[in-house]
Amino acid sequence: MADIPFESLADSLLAALEEGIGSRTDAELQGGVLTVEGDGGIWLVNKHAPTRQIWLSSPRSGARHYAFDSGTGQWRDTRGGDDLLAVLSSELGIALAWRAP
Template sequence: MATPPPQVNVSSLTMEQYHRLSDDTMDALLEDLEQLVEDHGDPSFEVEYHSGVLTLKLGESGTYVINKQPPNKQIWLSSPFSGPKRYDYIESDGSWRYSRDNKALDEMLNEELGPTFKVPVQLALSKS
């Protein structure tokens, strides 16, 4: 089955709204991922956040990079398991969603990080 073409979403967010929402999301991710690494991580795991770029290093399991993309009003993610994704803010449910599979950023991370940390991961980023 072929990959569906990317959907072009034109965000109605102002730049100020985008920065507030994306900063809130990045701050929540940082806090939750730091706690996850502290509680269930391997000593080689590490979380860093600098200049809008969050890096989650998972030793031999690879590295996630999550960053803001202001020109597109998106959050971009690079996963060692599923590759690159671009998330748009969906005002109706307060989530960041990938247009190709309609999966929310927190849903995807919960699914991918659970096996690595060997516990159910319950990040909750949406506003609804």
């Protein structure tokens, strides 16, 4: 994936997450890093341009890296795990949705 499509996808995802999560709990997007303060701690979601991944730091599931799967339109765990939205939805108790632009 080229840099420009990655930046566009990642920025779109982070903005959608901020909007979806921010209606239920404290979420702030600044400089490509989304900080979510919930009952169980602090989640950090950020774009990592050198690897073209989204990185998640979670107080529940630890650190994970997600790469965009153009076939499914999802950000998939690079270690064969779940979709990023499924993980965040489960951990935060918030239904989240996003579609690739």
